[in-house]
Structure formats: C-alpha cells, structure tokens
Amino acid sequence: MNSKKVESIVQKSDDISVDETARETMNIVVVGHVDHGKSTIVGRLLADTNSLPEGKLAQVKSNCQRNSKPFEYAFLIDALKDEQTQGITIDSARVFFKTNKRDYIIIDAPGHIEFLKNMVTGSSRAEAALLVIDAKEGVQENSRRHGYMLSMLGIKQIVVLVNKMDCVSYRKDIFERIVEEYSRFLLKINISPVCFIPVSGREGDNIVAVSAVMSWYKATTVLGVLDFLKKEKTSANQVFRMPIQGVYKFTKCGDTRRIVAGTIESGTIKVGDNVIFYPSGKKNKVKTIEAFNKSMREESSAGYAVGLTLSEQSYIKRGEIIVKENEEAPQIASRIKVNLFWLGKKPMVKRKDYIFKLGTEKVLARLEKIERVIDASNLKSVEAKEEINRHDVAECILKLKRAISFDLVDKIVSLSRFVIVADYEISGGGIIREALPDGQSWVREKVFMRNCKWEKSNISQEERAEKYNQKSAVILVTGAKDVGKKRIAKKLEASLFSLDRFVYFLGIGNVLYGVDADIKGKADVKQEHIRRLAEVSNILIDSGMILIVPAIELTQDNLNLIKTSVNIDRIITIWVGGDITTDIEYDLRVDNVDDLDNVTGQVKRILKNKGIIFDSAKE
Amino acid sequence: MNHLDQLENKSVYILREAYANFKNLGMLWSIGKDSTVLLWLARKAFFGHVPFPLVHIDTKYKITEMIEYRDKLTREWGLNMIYGMNEQALSDKQTFPDKGADRISCCKLLKTHALKQTLSGQGLRYRFNHETLEYEVDTNTEAFTGIIVGVRADEEGSRSKERYFSARDQGNIWDIGDQPPEFWNQYKTDFAAGTHVRIHPLLDWTELNIWEYIKRENIPTVSLYYNQGDGRRYRSLGCYPCTSSVESCAKNVDEIIEELKTGKFSNIAERSGRAQDKDDGGGLETLRREGYM
Ligand SMILES: Nc1nc2c(ncn2[C@@H]2O[C@H](COP(=O)(O)OP(=O)(O)O)[C@@H](O)[C@H]2O)c(=O)[nH]1
Numbered sequence: 002m003n004s005k006k007v008e009s010i011v012q013k014s015d016d017i018s019v020d021e022t023a024r025e026t027m028n029i030v031v032v033g034h035v036d037h038g039k040s041t042i043v044g045r046l047l048a049d050t051n052s053l054p055e056g057k058l059a060q061v062k063s064n065c066q067r068n069s070k071p072f073e074y075a076f077l078i079d080a081l082k083d084e085q086t087q088g089i090t091i092d093s094a095r096v097f098f099k100t101n102k103r104d105y106i107i108i109d110a111p112g113h114i115e116f117l118k119n120m121v122t123g124s125s126r127a128e129a130a131l132l133v134i135d136a137k138e139g140v141q142e143n144s145r146r147h148g149y150m151l152s153m154l155g156i157k158q159i160v161v162l163v164n165k166m167d168c169v170s171y172r173k174d175i176f177e178r179i180v181e182e183y184s185r186f187l188l189k190i191n192i193s194p195v196c197f198i199p200v201s202g203r204e205g206d207n208i209v210a211v212s213a214v215m216s217w218y219k220a221t222t223v224l225g226v227l228d229f230l231k232k233e234k235t236s237a238n239q240v241f242r243m244p245i246q247g248v249y250k251f252t253k254c255g256d257t258r259r260i261v262a263g264t265i266e267s268g269t270i271k272v273g274d275n276v277i278f279y280p281s282g283k284k285n286k287v288k289t290i291e292a293f294n295k296s297m298r299e300e301s302s303a304g305y306a307v308g309l310t311l312s313e314q315s316y317i318k319r320g321e322i323i324v325k326e327n328e329e330a331p332q333i334a335s336r337i338k339v340n341l342f343w344l345g346k347k348p349m350v351k352r353k354d355y356i357f358k359l360g361t362e363k364v365l366a367r368l369e370k371i372e373r374v375i376d377a378s379n380l381k382s383v384e385a386k387e388e389i390n391r392h393d394v395a396e397c398i399l400k401l402k403r404a405i406s407f408d409l410v411d412k413i414v415s416l417s418r419f420v421i422v423a424d425y426e427i428s429g430g431g432i433i434r435e436a437l438p439d440g441q442s443w444v445r446e447k448v449f450m451r452n453c454k455w456e457k458s459n460i461s462q463e464e465r466a467e468k469y470n471q472k473s474a475v476i477l478v479t480g481a482k483d484v485g486k487k488r489i490a491k492k493l494e495a496s497l498f499s500l501d502r503f504v505y506f507l508g509i510g511n512v513l514y515g516v517d518a519d520i521k522g523k524a525d526v527k528q529e530h531i532r533r534l535a536e537v538s539n540i541l542i543d544s545g546m547i548l549i550v551p552a553i554e555l556t557q558d559n560l561n562l563i564k565t566s567v568n569i570d571r572i573i574t575i576w577v578g579g580d581i582t583t584d585i586e587y588d589l590r591v592d593n594v595d596d597l598d599n600v601t602g603q604v605k606r607i608l609k610n611k612g613i614i615f616d617s618a619k620e
Numbered sequence: 621m622n623h624l625d626q627l628e629n630k631s632v633y634i635l636r637e638a639y640a641n642f643k644n645l646g647m648l649w650s651i652g653k654d655s656t657v658l659l660w661l662a663r664k665a666f667f668g669h670v671p672f673p674l675v676h677i678d679t680k681y682k683i684t685e686m687i688e689y690r691d692k693l694t695r696e697w698g699l700n701m702i703y704g705m706n707e708q709a710l711s712d713k714q715t716f717p718d719k720g721a722d723r724i725s726c727c728k729l730l731k732t733h734a735l736k737q738t739l740s741g742q743g744l745r746y747r748f749n750h751e752t753l754e755y756e757v758d759t760n761t762e763a764f765t766g767i768i769v770g771v772r773a774d775e776e777g778s779r780s781k782e783r784y785f786s787a788r789d790q791g792n793i794w795d796i797g798d799q800p801p802e803f804w805n806q807y808k809t810d811f812a813a814g815t816h817v818r819i820h821p822l823l824d825w826t827e828l829n830i831w832e833y834i835k836r837e838n839i840p841t842v843s844l845y846y847n848q849g850d851g852r853r854y855r856s857l858g859c860y861p862c863t864s865s866v867e868s869c870a871k872n873v874d875e876i877i878e879e880l881k882t883g884k885f886s887n888i889a890e891r892s893g894r895a896q897d898k899d900d901g902g903g904l905e906t907l908r909r910e911g912y913m
C-alpha cells in the first residue's frame with residue numbers, strides 16, 4: 002500500500018519545473034533508536050550524491066586503516082573526535098546537500114535516550130523527518146519515543162526507513178511486519194507517515210540507487226522521496242498575531258521614532274489598522290511600518306521581522322501580543338492545562354518556581370497538578386505521580402505568577418508552545434490545551450474593558466516622569482491591626498514630599514464610605530472593596546504620582562487582584578509588625594515601628610533601585 | 621518570502637532576542653564577510669542603529685586593508701567600536717611569525733586568549749572616540765554577558781553542532797557533549813554569574829547565501845575578496861602569515877556568486893586557506909572548545 006502511495010507522488014512532482022533563481026531550502030531530521038543506522042544513512046546519502054568535500058571519503062577511510070578499525074559511513078558526519086571514539090552521535094550534526102529541486106540541510110540526531118534533548122533540538126528545526134528502524138531489531142523504545150516527540154514538536158511529514166535490510170536477507174515479510182506494527186503506533190498519536198522504504202545504509206540499497214536485490218519493492222528511494230516533501234507555508238491567511246520583542250527609541254542617535262519591534266507570527270497588518278495589545282487591552286492604530294535601507298511598506302505579513310510606529314503614545318512592553326481589533330481574540334489566563342515533555346536533569350516538582358516562556362513573554366510558574374504522566378516509549382500512562390521525571394511526557398496544570406496572553410493549540414499553534422527554564426537551562430517544553438479560570442478572571446474582564454475604553458491624555462507617561470522626576474508607583478503598607486501602618490505611611494509621605502516628590506497618602510476609609518458606600522457592610526465584598534481601591538489607585542497613579550496606601554492584612558490573593566487592576570508593575574509591599582499573618586510576598590518587612598527614619602530610608606533605597614525615583618542629572 | 625528573506629528575518633529575530641535579554645551585549649566583528657553581514661543585519665534589526673559595541677580582536681597580523689576598512693565603517697556608520705589584543709604575547713614575541721609559537725599556540729594566544737581577556741574586561745579595551753577620531757583606553761571594564769558571533773554551520777564539523785545561543789563557562793569552555801536543548805524560537809537567555817552566552821544568528825547561512833545577500837543589499841566588503849588581476853583572491857580572511865588566497869578570477873560579487881554556483885569550490889573546504897585548521901587532526905575543534913570563535 003505504501004509503495005503505491007509513493008509512486009503516485011513521484012509522478013505528480015515530475016511536473017514541477019526547477020527554478021534556479023529562487024532555490025528553496027528544506028531541513029530534514031533523521032531520528033530513531035540508537036545504532037539503527039541513522040548516521041550511516043546520512044553518510045551514504047552524502048557519498049552517493051557526491052556531496053562530500055574532495056578527499057573527505059579517502060581521508061576518513063585512510064584514518065580508519067591507520068587505526069585499524071573498519072570504515073563506517075557514519076564517520077563522515079560524526080566529525081567530532083568525541084563521537085568517533087564512542088561511535089555514537091552526541092549532538093545533532095547538520096550536513097548540506099542539494100537536488101535539482103532544492104537544497105537540503107540534513108540534521109543527524111542522536112538516538113541514545115541520554116541525548117534526547119539533542120534530538121529535540123535537531124528535530125525542532127526540521128520540516129520533515131526520516132525515522133530509521135533496524136529491520137533486524139524491529140521497533141524499539143526510542144523508535145516510538147522519537148515518533149511521539151516529533152508529534153509533540155509539530156512535525157507532520159514522517160518517512161519511515163526500515164534499515165539493515167541486508168541483515169534480514171532483504172525479506173519482504175519482515176519489512177511488512179514492521180510497517181504494520183509501526184503504522185499502528187503512529188495512528189495512535191495521530192501521525193500518518195508519508196511512506197515506508199526498505200533500505201540498507203551500509204550497502205546503499207534504495208538510498209540513492211534503486212536496490213537491485215529488493216525487486217519486490219517498486220517505489221522510490223530515500224533521495225527520491227525527499228523532493229516530494231512539502232514546504233510549510235507561512236500562515237498569512239490566519240488571524241494577525243505579533244509578540245512584541247522590544248520597544249525601541251534611539252533618541253541619543255537623534256532618532257525620535259518609537260518603534261514597536263517584533264516578528265509577525267501569523268496574518269497580515271496594514272498601515273491604519275486598529276490594534277489591541279494583549280493582555281493589557283490597550284488600543285492603538287498602526288501609523289507606519291518601518292524599515293531600514295528600504296522604502297517603507299504599507300503592509301506586512303507572517304514571517305517578517307518588522308517595526309511599527311503607533312498613532313497614540315501608550316505604555317506597552319515586551320511580551321504583549323498585538324492583535325487586530327476586528328479579529329478573534331487570544332486567550333488570557335494565569336492557570337493553564339498543558340501537555341509537556343521534561344528534559345531536565347532534576348525532575349519537575351511542585352512548590353518550586355520555574356521560568357515559563359511563550360512567544361516573547363516570560364513569567365514565573367509553578368506546577369499545580371499532574372493529571373497524567375505518559376511513558377512515551379509505550380504510551381502507557383502512570384497516574385498519581387508526584388513529579389515529572391526526565392524524558393516523561395505529562396498532562397498537567399501550571400499556575401503562572403500573572404496572566405499572560407496566548408492561543409490554544411488548535412488555533413495558532415506557535416503561540417500555544419512554551420518552554421520551561423529550570424536552573425538557567427531550558428528543561429522542558431509543551432503546548433497549552435486549555436485556559437483555566439483563576440481567582441482574578443472576573444477582575445481581568447473589567448480591567449480589559451476599562452483599558453479598551455480609556456481616554457488617553459495628550460501628556461505621555463514619559464513626559465510626566467520627566468516633569469516630576471519620578472515614575473508613578475503604589476506603596477502598599479500592610480500588616481496586622483494596630484501595628485502602626487498609618488503612622489509609617491504618613492511619615493513616608495511627609496518625607497518624600499519634603500524632597501519635592503509628587504506623593505499622596507490614600508487612607509482606606511477615604512474609599513470605604515464614598516466609593517464603596519453601596520456595598521459597605523454587605524457580606525462577601527472584601528474582593529470588591531479591594532478591586533475598587535485598586536481602581537482608584539490606578540487613576541491616581543496615571544497622574545504620575547507615588548501613592549501610599551495602608552491596608553489591613555493583605556493576602557497574596559489580594560495583592561494579585563491589585564496587580565491585575567493596576568496598569569503598572571511598580572507596586573511595593575511593606576509588611577509591618579513581627580508576626581506575619583498572611584501569605585503575602587512583601588518587599589520590605591518593618592519590625593521596629595519606632596525607628597521611622599530608618600524605615601523611610603529603606604523605602605527610598607527600594608524606590609531608587611527600582612528606578613522609581615532618580616536624580617534629575619541621571620535621566 | 622524566498623530563502624534569503626527567511627534567513628534574514630530569522631537572524632533579525634535572534635539579534636533582537638539577544639538585545640532584549642543581555643545587558644552587557646557585544647558583537648564580534650572580524651572584518652570578514654560573515655561578521656560584516658551580521659553587522660548589516662544588526663542595522664536592519666534596529667532600524668539603522670547598532671545599539672551595542674562591536675568588538676574586534678586585533679592580532680596585529682591582520683592584513684592592513686582590513687583595519688582601514690574597519691575604521692572607515694566605524695566612522696561612517698557611527699559604530700561603537702572596541703578592540704582588544706594580547707599585548708603580553710605580542711611584546712614577548714610568543715607568536716608564529718616571530719617563531720615563538722606554533723600556529724595553533726599562536727592562535728590560542730593572539731585570538732582565544734585575547735578574546736577571553738577582552739570579553740571579561742581583564743585586558744585593556746580600546747574604544748573609538750568619534751570626536752577625536754582616535755582609539756583610547758576604555759574606562760568601562762564590565763564583562764560582556766552576551767556576545768554575538770558570525771559563525772556558520774556549514775563552515776566545518778564542530779560549528780555544525782552549535783546552538784543559536786550557546787553557553788560558555790567561566791573559562792570560556794564550550795561543553796559540546798552536554799549542551800542544553802533549544803527549540804521553538806526559545807533560546808538560552810538565563811545564565812549564572814560569571815558565565816556568558818555566545819549568540820550565533822548566522823548559523824543557518826551558507827557561504828553562497830552570504831554572497832547573495834551582500835549582492836542584494838549592496839553591502840561594502842574588503843577588496844581582498846576579489847581578484848585584482850593576479851588570478852587569486854581570498855575566500856576567508858585571517859592573519860596574513862596563516863591565510864592564503866585561492867586561485868580565482870572572480871573580480872566582483874556577481875562573479876563570486878557565479879563561481880560558487882558552478883561548484884568550483886564545492887569540494888574544497890572554505891577555510892582550506894587557513895593553515896591553523898590543519899595542524900593537528902581536529903585543530904579548529906580543539907581551538908573552539910577552548911573559546912575560539
Ligand atoms: N549490516 C548493516 N549494518 C548497518 C547498516 N546501517 C548501519 N549499520 C551499522 O550499524 C551500526 C550503527 O550505525 P550508525 O549509523 O552509527 O547508527 P545510529 O546510531 O543510528 O547513527 C554501525 O556499525 C553500522 O555500520 C546496514 O544497512 N546494514
């Protein structure tokens with residue numbers, strides 16, 4: 002059945018004419034269990050297509066002779082010393098070769114389980130994969146694991162090579178048995194392979210030349226099939242998404258443009274388009290699409306690294322996603338259900354902070370719950386595990402420190418993909434399957450609407466900061482009842498005021514009897530009180546001021562709510578008193594309320610370190 | 621979007637990721653064609669500006685024209701230019717031309733060691749002053765935490781195993797056997813104090829791509845790459861005692877592209893004119909593990 006399939010593609014593709022001026026390049030990864038012959042096949046492919054540097058073959062052969070070991074085609078690409086002595090591929094090696102149709106970069110991935118991270122690295126750069134299975138050994142653990150990883154990584158075109166056919170007397174029944182067994186496995190993980198080819202890397206059967214001994218096999222060779230693999234198309238006809246990489250202003254070089262830079266993930270954008278930034282909800286309009294050394298464009302699309310200038314000034318930052326106003330919105334959440342694979346040396350555990358990266362966003366995350374751990378080598382699931390071990394694949398729930406924007410895997414797949422960093426290293430990766438509700442969802446909707454409708458003044462935050470010699474901030478002074486929170490807050494206000502800072506003390510009662518008059522005294526309104534307090538704070542800090550707010554026993558949950566409502570990150574929390582009665586994460590703890598000068602000194606240092614107050618000379 | 625566009629846009633993405641994540645970022649500029657393309661890509665990424673210093677390791681054995689070209693572009697493009705060198709080895713005459721070292725040791729001293737010292741700030745750095753038009757000792761001695769390098773995977777074996785973002789430890793050592801994974805446009809941007817990260821935006825480019833791009837963008841290059849009438853040109857530039865030219869009649873970019881396309885060099889390694897690669901079995905690989913670019 003598979004032979005037929007290939008034959009038919011062979012014919013179709015003969016019609017494609019070769020265009021020499023626009024040569025395309027395709028990345029192909031070679032994966033499979035250790036010793037099944039991946040490197041040998043790649044070496045053969047290079048040797049038999051005359052793609053090796055002059056004298057390389059002879060040099061490697063004579064090296065082998067000198068060290069009296071048999072020549073291996075694998076040595077041609079295992080260029081590093083380490084690998085030649087151990088006889089295994091440690092890292093993915095890239096080799097180049099070309100056909101009439103296009104140029105290829107062949108990535109030879111290691112098969113040893115210990116180097117799965119290198120297999121993942123190699124595969125993620127590929128558009129298609131050759132998966133090698135030894136005819137003698139049959140389907141092994143890593144044949145399946147690699148198949149699974151390819152599907153996780155999003156590689157859809159897989160060609161299965163049944164290798165070492167010379168070892169099984171080129172028998173058709175053995176080939177067919179493997180085709181049957183492996184097809185069944187691939188079906189379970191939703192992959193339909195391009196085809197299966199019986200080959201011998203060592204003898205060169207069906208690699209470049211058609212095998213003379215396997216007359217029962219009528220379809221194409223490995224070289225033949227490569228040209229029928231399809232190039233992935235850029236997703237210009239999907240909704241527009243662009244994660245912000247940076248907001249550039251090169252004022253020192255006399256350039257006044259404020260450019261929002263990023264690479265368009267999907268869709269198209271035009272000058273004049275109305276856009277919304279996610280998750281903040283801020284609106285704007287595209288004024289220009291900037292370019293260097295090129296005339297400015299009116300339009301750009303998926304795949305291009307661009308720079309936009311906007312019609313209105315507004316504070317946006319790296320990590321946000323730009324979306325077109327009239328198109329489908331992405332998700333916003335801080336709790337997510339994901340599928341992830343773990344490559345870290347230490348297991349992924351609960352109650353530990355990890356760095357979560359998606360698009361250009363970066364946020365702390367914790368493992369909240371493991372729903373299922375799957376052994377990728379046999380698809381068996383192991384319930385009730387407390388940690389995710391190296392090479393495990395798991396379905397789990399992650400809790401992010403703050404809400405971010407993303408798409409689900411069935412929408413814009415690249416914006417559902419994330420990695421997890423542990424101890425400075427990328428240690429895992431995965432896809433988001435579902436956005437889950439969290440304690441702040443109800444607030445987030447209101448904030449999003451508020452930001453959408455916000456009427457902007459003509460004075461920018463930068464101009465205010467320059468005028469007042471400070472950036473706006475909220476200082477929360479919290480702690481148990483009657484520990485001197487207000488005293489500290491007022492002293493701090495006075496001290497900053499005497500330094501000409503634009504500062505304001507906001508007593509909680511000032512909000513309670515006015516803004517909160519309609520709900521005061523009712524049950525279950527604590528969260529709503531906090532939300533309103535945060536809304537009032539948000540208005541005040543928009544004026545550029547430093548706001549000081551005392552509040553009783555704020556919890557981490559309360560703080561998260563405030564952080565969701567207030568448009569800036571500059572929120573400083575001070576805990577007053579020896580007893581810590583809530584779970585809040587504070588920036589400063591004050592035990593001795595009597596030494597007020599010392600306290601204000603410490604707060605000022607924090608403000609300086611965070612760049613909230615600065616000397617006029619500095620910027 | 622053609623292949624050159626794809627390469628360009630990916631490199632720009634990588635450069636912007638580097639800029640967003642590394643406070644002390646620099647870019648090595650060897651004056652050769654690759655790192656000059658890299659410099660051009662930086663100007664693309666940042667809309668005409670290069671918002672980090674360019675670092676040149678001067679061995680004092682570079683071909684004179686290379687240094688002139690470096691300083692010319694520095695002035696014209698307003699670059700923040702820094703160079704460093706191994707002054708000790710040079711004054712002690714521990715070099716190959718002075719017969720004080722073999723080729724590999726000379727490379728280790730004048731390049732690998734000089735690079736290490738310059739990046740860490742332990743060695744003197746000379747910065748171009750755009751007012752006086754002179755180099756002067758740089759007062760900033762902070763170590764670089766991210767350094768952008770123009771290596772390409774097709775150059776030789778060990779480079780084909782590089783990551784786009786590749787960690788180097790305190791001793792600048794590259795642990796090839798134990799590199800972290802890298803996938804989905806997510807890179808190693810977190811690192812321990814004292815270590816640094818090498819960033820390789822050109823990893824996917826080939827020699828032909830580089831020339832095609834130089835042509836398309838009209839990027840100025842040193843004339844040493846072209847045949848001046850004697851039937852020879854340089855394909856890779858280095859120090860004059862260890863770099864030899866190749867036989868070629870290519871007088872301009874178009875002719876080089878033609879020459880590469882006809883496959884004249886397809887069976888000859890690009891760095892075959894670089895003598896240090898051959899001194900022991902894996903000369904360049906040994907150098908690179910210890911910090912050579
Ligand atoms: N008989 C036979 N041996 C092979 C064939 N392909 C590879 N081998 C041998 O299998 C061993 C492992 O090959 P290698 O390419 O290093 O496997 P890798 O680990 O998958 O890269 C080597 O000793 C090869 O010579 C083949 O087609 N026939």
Ligand SMILES: [Mg+2]
Nearest residue numbers: 039040089090
């Ligand atoms: Mg191998």
